[in-house]
Amino acid sequence: MSNTLYDALIAPHATSEQVFLECDDGTVLSYGGYVRRVAQMAHVLVNAGVAPGDRVFVQAPKVSDTIALYGAAIQAGAVYLPVNTAYTLSELSYFIQDAQPRAIICDPKDEAAMAQICGRQGVTILTLGPDGTGSLATAADAAEDTFKTVARGPDDLAALLYTSGTTGRSKGAMLSHKNLLSNAISLADLWEITDQDRLIHALPIFHTHGLFVALNTCLLVGARVRFMAAFNGDEVLKELPKSTLMMGVPTFYTRLLDDPRLTRDLCAEMRLFVSGSAPLLADTHTEFARRTGHRILERYGMTETNMSTSNPYEGDRVAGTVGYALPGVEVVITDPDTGAPVAAGDIGMIEVRGDNVFQGYWNMPEKTAEELRDTGFFITGDLGVQSDDGRISIVGRQKDLIISGGYNIYPKEIEELINNVDGVLESAVFGVPHPDFGESVLAAVILEQGASVTPDAIAAQVEPLLARFKHPRRYILCDALPRNTMGKVQKNVLRDTYNGSGAAPE
Ligand code: MCA
Ligand code: AMP
DSSP: OOBHHIIIIIGGGTTOOSEEEEETTSOEEEHHHHHHHHHHHHHHHHHTTOOTTOEEEEEOOSSHHHHHHHHHHHHTTOEEEEOOTTOOHHHHHHHHHHHOOSEEEEOGGGHHHHHHHHOSTTOEEEEOOTTSOSHHHHHHHTSOSOOOOOOBOTTSEEEEEEEOOTTSSOEEEEEEHHHHHHHHHHHHHHTTOOTTOEEEEOSOSSSHIIIIIIIIHHHHHTOEEEEOSSOOHHHHHHHGGGOSEEEEOHHHHHHHHTSTTOOTTTTTTOOEEEEOSSOOOHHHHHHHHHHHSOOOEEEEEETTTEEEEEOOSSSOOOTTOOBEEOTTEEEEEEOTTTOOBOOTTOOEEEEEEETTSOOOBTTOHHHHHHHBOTTSOEEEEEEEEEOTTOOEEEEEESSOOEEETTEEEOHHHHHHHHHTSTTEEEEEEEEEEETTTEEEEEEEEEEOTTOOOOHHHHHHHHGGGSOGGGSOSEEEEESOOOBOTTSOBOHHHHHHHHTTOTTSOO
16 A cells, blocks of 8 residues: 555654664664554554544644654544644634544643533544653554555645634645655755754654654654754753754754853764744854854745745855755745736745645635635745845745744734723734744733723733733733724834833733
């Protein structure tokens, strides 16, 4: 039976005893061990009623069994649906209603609440705790370690990843086997990743960056992975002399730079540092090169497109640019109003076409039609400029989005919750520069006449419904929101007015 992703990423390692994951507690999982664990997990999924095409919903800690679960969903022909561990039950219930998963894997502490959200027949809940224990591991331990792989072709769905939307509702990006595999092949090739590499993996595994960019490339070539539960500066510094590769968001690099132990000697074995998910400041790039001798390689992507561009491995890695379109990927810069290509050097909308581009939004054909042209080009919402030789720089975003420490935050979602508070007339949520997270969230709030609701009271109503990283750092009570002549709120004016307030105590 052929299964596009399984055959390329997992099956070739069946008899390999090369190390795959090295975990924080010192446990090591070999590639062959991984293949066997994947098979055990695939049995558990099938026993839970998961059929080909069913969604497997995962809000689980970063442990090796979570990676086995990802492989198992692929081997069983299912659709892997990971979500941020910071999401609250209120955020989760939307995803679950929308995706209608057959199996849910969650932390044991959330099992009862998850059962309450589901409230319907036909979903099996399994648990996986931060120490690796739970009903998932227990069932997997008892299962056979070979599994008859379910056939899946290049166009079948492999994963569904929710991205927040500018309209406030999250959209599930449907990613096919071909989308994921083509990108892993391009990146491993371009960045020259081999089985001799050892990757420092400190990213979360519920997003494209940590799951697909980092792990699919390593699986493809059989590289070692130092698998850290979360980013920890001390631990990364300890691992650098034994590693060759790291992928991170800009916050990783600014935090490392803040530590005097980061030196050229410490990075002597390192071959490549990759940055993405948010803009890397040119200063960070320059300072990192000065301190370590390594020029961070910046690349650009989205959940919907996987990776689209990259600075070169050989050749100039230019600070403030995201490099060239990946092989097989077309990038055009267009006039946002007309969709016509603009001249080199002019700013416009970045559009992307290629095997990397997703299949559309789950259950949202209108949204898909708005953002994915009939020609196959995806309209990213990012504004960029392309030089004569094709090098791309991102200069802004047309979409109203804040990126904090690599996490995307859509203001609309927060504004809707603030506006629902009694006594609030309207609000505007915006990002201001933050030294650690790049941007942080502030909320300007206008009260109804005569209302006396306090910022603390607003926070008390809004925040239990939102993941912690989305919480505004301040609720600023204002008399009016700045608007242009069309009546549109001028968030750039708010940003300028409150620049410097992002790091203020809450
Ligand atoms: C944690 N906190 C945050 C963030 N992370 N607040 C704002 N923004 C954040 N990103 C809050 C916590 O809720 C907590 O709040 C406090 O900060 C400390 O929490 P802790 O867990 O210790 O955080 P941390 O270890 O300092 O985490 C920061 C981090 C992490 C390492 C930068 O956020 C991270 O790993 N980010 C990577 C995100 C990522 O992988 N993005 C890729 C998306 P309190 O203490 O007040 O309760 S994929 C993508 O974008 C595309 C496809 C692409 O191109 O890659
Ligand atoms: P997401 O929707 O979570 O996949 O986030 C994708 C968004 O992150 C893109 O649309 C960009 O706005 C941003 N992004 C990713 N990589 C970069 C980068 N290297 N520089 C600037 N922005 C980036």
